[in-house]
Amino acid sequence: MRRIVVSSGVGIVLVVCGIAPAATPSQADRDALVQLHKELIETTFLRGESALLAATALPNLIVVPPGGVVERRDQVIGGLPNVAAESVQIDDVVVADYGATAVVVARVTAQRTAGGVAGSGRSRMMSVFVRDQEQWRLLARSITPCIERAIEAGRC
Numbered sequence: 001m002r003r004i005v006v007s008s009g010v011g012i013v014l015v016v017c018g019i020a021p022a023a024t025p026s027q028a029d030r031d032a033l034v035q036l037h038k039e040l041i042e043t044t045f046l047r048g049e050s051a052l053l054a055a056t057a058l059p060n061l062i063v064v065p066p067g068g069v070v071e072r073r074d075q076v077i078g079g080l081p082n083v084a085a086e087s088v089q090i091d092d093v094v095v096a097d098y099g100a101t102a103v104v105v106a107r108v109t110a111q112r113t114a115g116g117v118a119g120s121g122r123s124r125m126m127s128v129f130v131r132d133q134e135q136w137r138l139l140a141r142s143i144t145p146c147i148e149r150a151i152e153a154g155r156c
Helices: 027-046 051-056 073-078 148-152
Strands: 002-007 012-017 057-064 087-098 101-114 117-132 135-145
Touching: 027 051, 027 087, 027 101, 027 117, 027 135, 051 057, 051 073, 051 135, 057 073
Parallel strands: 057 135
Antiparallel strands: 002 012, 087 101, 101 117, 117 135
16 A cells, blocks of 8 residues: 655645555466466477467567577467477466566576587576456576586586
């Protein structure tokens, strides 16, 4: 509850403003969000498909992929054919939410062949979603490759 006192020289007016607490998403809503996060990863990284990402991403989506560049929505969608993997494993999923905003953090392990060169990698992915007209929309994402020391210590 916020109280504001306004003095006009003639009298004093007390204005009381109440701010309703943000609603916490239900477990079913969190489960749907985690499933959407998984589907976004699988469709983009396994199949290089853009339809689900295009439908879910907000117009002002920003992504920080490995390497630290900042990409906007069109760059991310246009670059999907370059990130295809043979397999993707998603685990260690954590959700933090507050009202209409949720952050999903997961460990993503991918096996891929880029230009005929085999490789694998483990990363942490953080995605920020906002509730927009009863559906979760992707606002931001960051992908950070795990360093070997963190992997060996069981922290990434």
